[in-house]
Amino acid sequence: MSESNETTVGVPGDTRLEHLQISKPEARWRKLPIVRDLRIAVGWQKAMLVVGLVITAFFVLVAIFAPLIAPYGYAQIKSADGVAFPTQAPPSREHIWGTTVGGFDVFSRTVWGARTAVIAIVVAVLLSIFAGVFLGLVSGYFGGWVDRVLVVVADAVYSFPSLLLAILMAIMISGGQSSLWGGILASGISITVVYIPQYFRTIRAEVIRIKDSAYVESAKVVGASTWRIMTKHLLKNSTRTLPVILTLNSSEAILTLAGLGFLGFGIEPTAAAEWGYDLNRSVADVTAGIWWTAVFPGLAIVLIVLGITLIGESLNDLADPRLRARKSAGEVVGSIEDTSVDPTERPNSDEPVVEEFMTSQDPQIAVVSRDVPDESRGVINDD
Amino acid sequence: MTEQRTAQATASQERLDGNLVDVRDLSVSFMTDAGPIKAIDGIDFVIPKRTVVGVVGESGSGKSVTARSIIKLLPETATTAGAIYLTARDDGDGVDVLTMSGEQLRKVRGGRAAMVFQEPNAVLNPVFTIGWQIEEGLRAHGMTGKKQLRAKSVEILEKVGIPDAATRVDYYPHQFSGGQKQRIVIAMALVLNPGLILADEPTTALDVTVQAEILDLLRLARDEFGASVLIITHNMGVVADIADQVVVMYRGHVVEQGNVEQIFYHPTADYTKRLLAAVPRIGEKLVVHAADGHIVERGVDWRAEPVVVRAKDLTITYPGRLMQPDFKAVDGVDFEIHGSEVLGLVGESGSGKSTTGRAIAGLQKVSGGSLEVLGVQMNGVRERAFKSKRAEIGFVFQDPGSSFDPLMTILENVAEPLIVHGVYRTPTAAQKEVGRLLEMVQLPKAYMNRFPHELSGGQRQRASLARALALKPKLLIADEPTSALDVSVQAKVLELFKTLQVEIGFACLFITHDLAVVDMLADRIMVMHKGHIVEHGDANTIMRHPKDPYTRKLLASLPVPDPREQRAHREELRRILKQEAG
Numbered sequence: 001m002s003e004s005n006e007t008t009v010g011v012p013g014d015t016r017l018e019h020l021q022i023s024k025p026e027a028r029w030r031k032l033p034i035v036r037d038l039r040i041a042v043g044w045q046k047a048m049l050v051v052g053l054v055i056t057a058f059f060v061l062v063a064i065f066a067p068l069i070a071p072y073g074y075a076q077i078k079s080a081d082g083v084a085f086p087t088q089a090p091p092s093r094e095h096i097w098g099t100t101v102g103g104f105d106v107f108s109r110t111v112w113g114a115r116t117a118v119i120a121i122v123v124a125v126l127l128s129i130f131a132g133v134f135l136g137l138v139s140g141y142f143g144g145w146v147d148r149v150l151v152v153v154a155d156a157v158y159s160f161p162s163l164l165l166a167i168l169m170a171i172m173i174s175g176g177q178s179s180l181w182g183g184i185l186a187s188g189i190s191i192t193v194v195y196i197p198q199y200f201r202t203i204r205a206e207v208i209r210i211k212d213s214a215y216v217e218s219a220k221v222v223g224a225s226t227w228r229i230m231t232k233h234l235l236k237n238s239t240r241t242l243p244v245i246l247t248l249n250s251s252e253a254i255l256t257l258a259g260l261g262f263l264g265f266g267i268e269p270t271a272a273a274e275w276g277y278d279l280n281r282s283v284a285d286v287t288a289g290i291w292w293t294a295v296f297p298g299l300a301i302v303l304i305v306l307g308i309t310l311i312g313e314s315l316n317d318l319a320d321p322r323l324r325a326r327k328s329a330g331e332v333v334g335s336i337e338d339t340s341v342d343p344t345e346r347p348n349s350d351e352p353v354v355e356e357f358m359t360s361q362d363p364q365i366a367v368v369s370r371d372v373p374d375e376s377r378g379v380i381n382d383d
Numbered sequence: 384m385t386e387q388r389t390a391q392a393t394a395s396q397e398r399l400d401g402n403l404v405d406v407r408d409l410s411v412s413f414m415t416d417a418g419p420i421k422a423i424d425g426i427d428f429v430i431p432k433r434t435v436v437g438v439v440g441e442s443g444s445g446k447s448v449t450a451r452s453i454i455k456l457l458p459e460t461a462t463t464a465g466a467i468y469l470t471a472r473d474d475g476d477g478v479d480v481l482t483m484s485g486e487q488l489r490k491v492r493g494g495r496a497a498m499v500f501q502e503p504n505a506v507l508n509p510v511f512t513i514g515w516q517i518e519e520g521l522r523a524h525g526m527t528g529k530k531q532l533r534a535k536s537v538e539i540l541e542k543v544g545i546p547d548a549a550t551r552v553d554y555y556p557h558q559f560s561g562g563q564k565q566r567i568v569i570a571m572a573l574v575l576n577p578g579l580i581l582a583d584e585p586t587t588a589l590d591v592t593v594q595a596e597i598l599d600l601l602r603l604a605r606d607e608f609g610a611s612v613l614i615i616t617h618n619m620g621v622v623a624d625i626a627d628q629v630v631v632m633y634r635g636h637v638v639e640q641g642n643v644e645q646i647f648y649h650p651t652a653d654y655t656k657r658l659l660a661a662v663p664r665i666g667e668k669l670v671v672h673a674a675d676g677h678i679v680e681r682g683v684d685w686r687a688e689p690v691v692v693r694a695k696d697l698t699i700t701y702p703g704r705l706m707q708p709d710f711k712a713v714d715g716v717d718f719e720i721h722g723s724e725v726l727g728l729v730g731e732s733g734s735g736k737s738t739t740g741r742a743i744a745g746l747q748k749v750s751g752g753s754l755e756v757l758g759v760q761m762n763g764v765r766e767r768a769f770k771s772k773r774a775e776i777g778f779v780f781q782d783p784g785s786s787f788d789p790l791m792t793i794l795e796n797v798a799e800p801l802i803v804h805g806v807y808r809t810p811t812a813a814q815k816e817v818g819r820l821l822e823m824v825q826l827p828k829a830y831m832n833r834f835p836h837e838l839s840g841g842q843r844q845r846a847s848l849a850r851a852l853a854l855k856p857k858l859l860i861a862d863e864p865t866s867a868l869d870v871s872v873q874a875k876v877l878e879l880f881k882t883l884q885v886e887i888g889f890a891c892l893f894i895t896h897d898l899a900v901v902d903m904l905a906d907r908i909m910v911m912h913k914g915h916i917v918e919h920g921d922a923n924t925i926m927r928h929p930k931d932p933y934t935r936k937l938l939a940s941l942p943v944p945d946p947r948e949q950r951a952h953r954e955e956l957r958r959i960l961k962q963e964a965g
Contacts, residue, residue, distance in 0.1 A: 214786035215796075218850070221744050222800040223773035236790045 034243070034311070037318045049314040055307025059300075063118040066111050074112035074273035077103040088290055098292035100281060102269065110296045112273035116184065117254050117304060123188035124195070124253035125246060131192070132199025137230055137238070139200065140207025147204075154197035163263075166190030166256050170265040183267030183274065187257040195249050202245060206238035247312030251305040258301050275301050402470075403578050403611045404430040404453060404496075405477060409465035411448050411457065422448045424635040425465070430579065430628075432472070435605055435612040437626030437643070439619065439658070441869040442840070444632040446615045450581045453613070454492045455480050471495050472578030472609065493520050496579040497572035502588050503564035507556040513540075513567050514552035517574055524575055535574060542607075543570040543600055562593035569600055573608055580604055582614045586621060590731035590896065591940040595956060598625050598942075617869060619662045620942030623647060623949045631655050643946050661874035662944045663899035665926055671878050681723065681885045685906055688722030691757055691858050691890045692743055698751035699738050712738040714914035715752065722857065723888040727905030727922065729898060729937070734911040740860045740894045744778050745769050757857060774804045777851030777889070781863035783843035787835035794831035797821070797850045804854060820849040824879060841872035845879065852887060859891045865900060877903060898941050902926050910934050935959055 034053070041049050062069060078084050079094075085103040089095055097106035139150040170186035210216060211234065219229050260266045261276020269277060275297035282293035406428050412421040423445040430436050438446045451457055453467055468477030469491065480491060492498075497520075500506050508516060517536040526532060533552070540548035543566045545559075556564060565585060572580050582601060586594040602625060604610045616622060622629055622643065629646040631639040631654065639652040650656050671679040699713040713735040720726050730736040741747040743756050745764070754761040757772050780786040787796045797820060798813040807813035818828040824845040835843060844864060851859055864880070865873040881904060884891060895901050901908060901922070908925045910918040910933065918931040929935045939956035943949045 214780040214782055215788045217746055218778065218780060218786055219788075219799060219803075220746060221773065221776065221778040222803050222850075223770050224799065224803045228803065232791075233788050237788065 034315070037315055041314065041318055045314050045317055048310050049318070052307050052310025052312075052314060055303055056311060059114050059304045059307065060118060062111055063114040066115045070105075070108040070111040072105045072108040074104070074109055075270045076105065076108070088285065088293070090290075091292055097296050098290075100278065100293045101285060102281065104269065104278075106278075106292055106296050109273045109278055110275070110300050113275045113278070113297060113300060114304075116180065116267065116272045116274050117257065117300075120184045120187050120257045121250045121253050121308075123184055124191035124256075125250060127188055127192035128195040128249070129199055129242075129246070132196040133203050133235070133239070133242075135196070136200045136203025137207055137234055140204040140238075141211055141226075141230055141234060143208075150200070151204075154200050157193060158197045160194065162190055162194040162252075162256060163259050165193060166260050167263065167265050170260055180267055180272035183257070183260065183265075183272070186265070187253060187260055191249065191253045191256055195245075195252070198245055198249065199242070202241050203238050206240065207234050210234065210237050244312050244316045247308050247315065251308040251312070254301065254305055254308075401432060402429040403432050403472070404470075404613075405468040406449070406453070407466045407468070409449070409452060409463070409467060411445075411452060411461055411463050413458070414460040414462075419462075422635055423452070426632075426635070426637045428630050428637055428640050430611050430613055432578070432611055433605055433609055434627045435601065435614060435625050436628045436630060437622040438613065438615045438630045438632060439617065439622055440632035441871065442617065443634075445635045446632055447583055449632070450498070450583055450613055450615055453480060453579070453581060454496050454498060455483065455488055456492070456498070469495055470578070472576075489523070493575050493577065494524055495577055496581055497575060497577045499565075499568050499572050499580060499582040499585050501584040503561065503568045504556070506568050507564060509556050512553050512555055513559070517552075517567075517571050520571055520575055536570075539570045539574045540567070542603075543567070543573070544596075545570075560593075561589055562596060565589060565593075565597050566600060569597070569604070573604060573610070576608065576610075578610060580610050580612045582612060584615055584617070587616070587618070591898075592731065592936060594621070595940045595942070595953075601625060618942070619659065619870065619944035620949070623944050623946045624942040624953065631658070647944070647946055658871060659944070661871040663870075663874070663877075663897070663903055664944060665899050665902050665938075665941070667899075667903060669877060669881050669903040671881050673882075679882050679885050681888070683723055683888065685721045685724035685890075688724065688890075690719045691722050692718075692720040692892070693755045694718050694739075694752070695754075696752035697739070697742070697749065697754050699735070699742055699747060700750045711914050713742070716911075716914075716916050718909055718916065718919065720858070720890050720892060722890050723884075724907065725884060725891045725893055725905045727901035727908040728892055728894045728911060729896065729901050729908060730911035731896060731937075733913075735914040736894050736911045737862055739911070740862050740892055743858075743892065744776055744860050745773070774800070774854045775857045777854070777856040777859040779844070779847050779851050779859065779861040779864040782867055783840045783847060784867070786847050787843065789835055791834075792831065793817075793821075793833055793835065793838070793846050796835065797831070797846060797853060800850060800853045806854070816853075817849075820853055821846070823852070823883070824849045839872075840868055841876060844868060844872075844876055848876075848879065848883070852883065852889075855887060856889055859889045860894070861891060862894045863896065864893075866895065866897065873900070880904070898926070898938060910937065932959075932963070936963070 034049075038046070038049060038053075072079075076085075085095065085099050085105065087099060087103045088101050089099045091098045095105050095107065097110065099105055100109070135150060139147045166187055169190045170183065173182050173186050173189075216229060216233055219233055224232075257266070257274070258276030258279070261274045261278075262280045263276075264280060266277045266280075267274045278297040279294060279301075282290070282297075285291075285293045406426060408425050408427060409423055410421065410425050411423040412419050426445075426449065428436075438449065440446050448457070448461075452463065453469065457463070463481050465481070466479045467481055469480050470477040471494075478487075478491075480488070483491065507513065511519075514533065514536045517539065518532040521532055521535060526535075537548045537552050540552060545551055545563060545566060551558075556567075559567065569580075569585075580601070585601070586597050589597060598621065601612050601614065605612055612625075614621070614625060626643050629639075629641060629643050630637055631646065631652065633654045638654045639646065639650065646655060647659065650659060673679050695717055697713055697716045698711065700709040700711050703709045716735075716739065718726075728736045728739065738747055742749050742754060742761065745756075745761065745766075749762045749764075752762065757775055759769055759772050761769075787793070792810075794814060794817050795810045797817045798807065798810045801807050801813045801816060802810065807816070810817075814831070817831050821828055821831060826842060826845050826849070830838065830842070830846070835846075838846065844867075848864075861880075865876050868876060877900065893901060893904055905922045907920060908918075908922045909916050910925070910931065912933045918925055918929065918934045925934065926938070929938055936956075936959050939952065939959050943952050
């Protein structure tokens with residue numbers, strides 16, 4: 001299709017008419033969840049989203065570039081020339097956030113900790129999302145006893161405290177004290193087990209809602225196989241709420257990892273840097289007036305959780321047209337919605353460019369789009 | 384504009400010359416994600432006392448927004464300009480509703496103007512008795528005293544025709560039928576004795592026989608309660624039946640206003656003329672002219688064609704809930720559909736007409752009897768045995784809004800049957816064929832790259848037809864294909880439907896509740912009622928000389944889009960109902 005060439009009206013070489021685009025074919029990336037939400041958000045909802053994105057992006061960057069940012073390794077207690085770091089030293093030029101009771105550099109530990117946190121999120125989400133979505137699809141679409149059994153199991157698991165499960169996992173995987181992957185997997189798996197029901201529940205509810213809709217029935221009438229219906233129609237249409245749960249679960253993953261570390265079931269300090277472990281070690285310091293060992297890892301936990309939660313919450317608000325804030329028009333403006341199907345029925349069909357607005361029937365989606373004028377009026381030449 | 388603002392500021396009290404409502408230069412716009420949209424653009428009209436004013440127009444023409452503006456029931460994203468003066472029924476001074484807020488507005492709502500919505504199920508709260516809900520309005524307007532409140536609710540229920548009102552005042556909404564629920568909603572509106580009742584499509588969700596009763600009730604509101612009624616509808620028959628004055632709206636403007644006779648017999652605006660011409664009437668066969676001027680007519684005689692669907696004692700039951708008996712949706716039905724025949728299946732909601740259609744398409748399990756579709760016995764059929772036959776069956780759904788996967792383009796949606804049956808492997812490969820199909824249903828080829836929500840309802844229904852006909856089926860099942868569309872759009876879709884039927888020659892089961900539509904298209908008609916076929920035969924015979932009392936009642940209930948004829952028609956219905964009662 002040569003449509004992209006035909007969408008501008010004007011004379012070649014004349015740039016004045018370029019803004020008179022009839023349709024701007026939207027780039028795929030602009031329809032991605034967060035990007036799209038960022039464009040429609042206004043006011044404090046936009047501020048929340050932007051702040052969340054900035055904080056999260058900051059932590060991701062720190063995690064990626066940890067070796068470049070951190071002056072020392074996470075397990076380093078001696079400088080390059082073999083001199084041991086001072087213990088519990090206040091912030092100084094060598095150790096800008098001070099050192100811990102074990103002689104670790106607080107700044108380096110905090111930076112390296114971001115890496116552990118991000119890996120934990122990715123593992124936890126990856127493990128639970130596939131199983132949850134798949135089970136939700138199957139359970140919602142087939143119904144019957146499969147559905148009943150899965151729902152009961154999901155409810156049972158849901159009632160289980162996740163930290164207890166995480167401790168159990170930590171002990172099972174690595175006997176309590178664990179390596180980098182042992183600790184991450186312990187938190188990841190416990191999160192997985194607890195959050196599969198969440199994904200399962202959400203997807204199942206959506207599938208039940210849409211499985212009786214006309215387009216699914218229409219696929220059935222056509223003779224589409226169950227597999228095609230599930231993968232082509234149900235899967236794509238039921239994942240609308242996933243970004244929200246995904247972000248909220250990510251912050252939960254970090255809190256579990258930190259909780260494990262704080263309780264002493266976390267990762268060995270020599271295997272990886274982990275904020276929860278550092279907090280645990282700094283409990284005694286706080287009463288002795290040594291603040292720097294507790295403040296920085298604590299702050300890191302609070303900030304990353306805040307950032308991700310802000311994204312999740314604002315995505316949640318933006319996904320619902322009733323919660324979504326809009327600018328007020330202030331005065332009566334705007335063009336009239338075009339409701340006619342037939343271009344000849346338009347009262348002013350001789351206007352050169354008519355913008356057509358059509359609202360979707362589904363108030364849940366309520367997408368309003370700017371449309372291309374009818375080809376029948378000779379604006380677009382198809383071939 | 385500025386002149387008007389100052390006038391508004393100095394006198395928000397206004398003489399209205401005996402009119403109840405005076406809408407002056409009203410404009411409303413909404414903020415949407417894609418920028419502001421104007422729903423109403425500078426409209427003027429008045430509602431006189433003790434009159435029924437009908438507002439007609441296509442969906443999106445601003446009818447509902449107009450009615451809601453009168454009691455300022457608009458969302459936060461709305462901005463208004465102009466003025467709406469609303470008086471109480473007994474004094475002549477109007478107040479501008481648009482400048483009101485809070486307490487004042489609460490008094491106006493219910494007290495001066497009350498609203499009746501389309502869907503009574505959504506209005507009544509299921510966890511309170513109807514008596515409580517009627518009293519709620521009275522309490523909100525300062526009436527106390529338990530006995531007094533109760534007496535008042537019972538009285539109003541009696542007036543709107545709820546039998547045995549003294550006991551049923553303590554019933555919950557689910558214990559009433561749809562028509563009764565709408566009566567209760569109207570009772571809630573009438574109990575405060577408002578001067579104006581705003582009825583937003585009050586009968587659209589109801590069957591024709593119930594619709595006639597509700598319209599009678601609204602007439603009662605005018606004659607006995609002395610209220611004015613603003614009735615919004617897209618049904619010209621309803622307007623002809625009840626309205627004294629008519630306001631025709633189009634794209635946010637009032638194109639014409641006048642009394643009902645003038646609008647129907649001497650319309651001045653072009654749009655009104657077009658609208659009236661598009662309304663289907665009983666006794667008018669659809670005649671389609673091809674591009675070269677000659678009439679499109681089917682060449683073959685359907686009577687000589689082989690039978691494609693044969694039902695014998697067909698029974699379909701839905702399993703009952705715990706401790707409740709099964710529900711028989713279709714009960715021992717016999718019929719046949721010949722090749723290239725259009726069989727109209729008419730009935731009210733719950734008559735089993737859609738279930739029958741779904742069973743033929745293999746969407747519903749057959750529980751008893753025999754149903755042969757294209758040679759396959761559907762009773763106990765296995766999906767594997769039926770799959771090859773699915774290519775020969777097309778299905779058009781009622782709701783154009785949900786019949787396409789919203790995340791797939793029109794190309795992918797229309798190409799689905801072609802891909803499922805292995806004609807093409809990918810949507811891209813099917814592009815040419817889909818383009819041809821879209822042209823066949825008179826849609827521009829470029830539409831194939833759009834998403835379903837970017838098409839209007841009529842366009843979507845055309846695309847839906849293209850999908851159903853993609854594999855050149857022998858049998859098409861159309862389940863209320865035009866009932867969600869505006870009349871002018873409906874007329875176009877029906878024309879297209881007829882042309883394609885002649886061209887391709889598929890047999891068609893046309894399911895609808897609209898007798899006028901089925902009369903335009905069908906060769907034969909079956910009338911279903913409570914799971915049985917009560918009458919079955921040639922379309923002309925059934926429409927002109929119905930034998931079954933139910934068919935007669937159905938025909939008499941259907942309002943005729945002609946005020947004078949409708950008056951006689953109404954008498955006919957009264958006579959039939961009286962006969963039925965005793």
